[in-house]
Amino acid sequence: MSTIVITGTRKGIGKALAEYYLNAGWQVAGCSRGEASLTHTHYTHFALDVSDEDAVVAMARSIKKQFGGVDALLNNAGIASMNHALLTPASTVNRILQTNVVGTFLFCREMAKLMRKSDSARIVNFTTVAHPLNLEGEAIYAASKAAVESLTRILARELGELRITVNAVGPTPIETDLIRGVPKAKMDALLARQAIRRMGEVRDVINAVDFYLRPESDFITGQVLYLGGVT
Amino acid sequence: MPNRAQIEALVIESVQLLAEDFEIKALGTLDAGTCLYGADAPLDSMALVNLIADIEDAVSEQFDASITLADEKAMSAKNSPFRSIDSLTEAIADRIEA
Numbered sequence: 001m002s003t004i005v006i007t008g009t010r011k012g013i014g015k016a017l018a019e020y021y022l023n024a025g026w027q028v029a030g031c032s033r034g035e036a037s038l039t040h041t042h043y044t045h046f047a048l049d050v051s052d053e054d055a056v057v058a059m060a061r062s063i064k065k066q067f068g069g070v071d072a073l074l075n076n077a078g079i080a081s082m083n084h085a086l087l088t089p090a091s092t093v094n095r096i097l098q099t100n101v102v103g104t105f106l107f108c109r110e111m112a113k114l115m116r117k118s119d120s121a122r123i124v125n126f127t128t129v130a131h132p133l134n135l136e137g138e139a140i141y142a143a144s145k146a147a148v149e150s151l152t153r154i155l156a157r158e159l160g161e162l163r164i165t166v167n168a169v170g171p172t173p174i175e176t177d178l179i180r181g182v183p184k185a186k187m188d189a190l191l192a193r194q195a196i197r198r199m200g201e202v203r204d205v206i207n208a209v210d211f212y213l214r215p216e217s218d219f220i221t222g223q224v225l226y227l228g229g230v231t
Numbered sequence: 232m233p234n235r236a237q238i239e240a241l242v243i244e245s246v247q248l249l250a251e252d253f254e255i256k257a258l259g260t261l262d263a264g265t266c267l268y269g270a271d272a273p274l275d276s277m278a279l280v281n282l283i284a285d286i287e288d289a290v291s292e293q294f295d296a297s298i299t300l301a302d303e304k305a306m307s308a309k310n311s312p313f314r315s316i317d318s319l320t321e322a323i324a325d326r327i328e329a
Contacts, residue, residue: 064288116281116284
């Protein structure tokens with residue numbers, strides 16, 4: 001049974017991804033700051049902050065003991081805070097960078113160590129269309145995801161020798177808690193900038209992740225795939 | 232706290248496993264003086280990265296200690312702690328004690 005690690009599985013896209021891969025026959029190791037919101041024979045939950053280095057290392061060691069290794073990692077956990085730059089406190093900047101950048105890096109580092117015995121391991125990071133669209137009000141969120149994209153491209157090169165591919169998917173807005181506070185007018189203006197003008201759905205993300213995870217995708221790495229026709 | 236002989240045994244075992252994985256014939260017989268990394272040494276940079284990750288993991292499992300070998304001290308050291316089994320043993324002992 002293949003093992004997939006998914007961060008941020010308590011709700012939203014992360015929970016849907018966990019349910020999807022459990023149904024597809026994977027062993028899923030998930031995490032969130034709180035307790036698990038799903039139960040399944042093949043689901044193991046770790047309550048942690050993704051930017052807590054010691055906790056991530058401990059999770060990796062536990063996964064190694066329980067499952068031997070890891071075949072795929074989906075770095076889904078992320079936070080946003082829509083605000084004008086003039087009104088954004090440093091504490092918010094630090095919080096977003098810690099979760100989105102440090103958390104993504106720590107999981108890449110620790111899970112890649114556990115992927116070294118796998119013949120075709122996969123890492124999928126999560127970015128956003130807010131970065132290529134230079135979305136006003138999302139300066140720090142978009143900047144954090146720009147860092148994730150850079151991390152993705154460089155890790156693709158560093159981990160290529162270990163047969164680990166590293167790619168990213170950049171969803172458009174999807175009806176989740178992440179965009180709950182965004183005004184409708186803002187959302188409509190954002191959708192107008194997409195080639196395909198509709199809200200994203202979880203199935204769109206699953207489709208892109210599935211593409212990266214396919215065995216046939218072992219020659220695809222360092223790529224960022226934006227949904228909705230955003231370039 | 233492990234003694235130096237125990238740490239050296241862990242290093243030798245890790246190097247042996249790595250030599251098998253990477254098919255490094257130059258790492259046949261191992262002892263404290265065996266050169267690992269540097270000019271004309273058998274490990275390339277990727278093999279060294281793998282060895283360090285393996286050793287950190289083994290130290291955690293066998294000695295219940297969490298160490299970082301490729302830290303700022305190692306990067307700025309005049310003599311690399313990764314050049315031989317002996318220097319690597321010393322670097323591990325230093326970090327477990329710290």
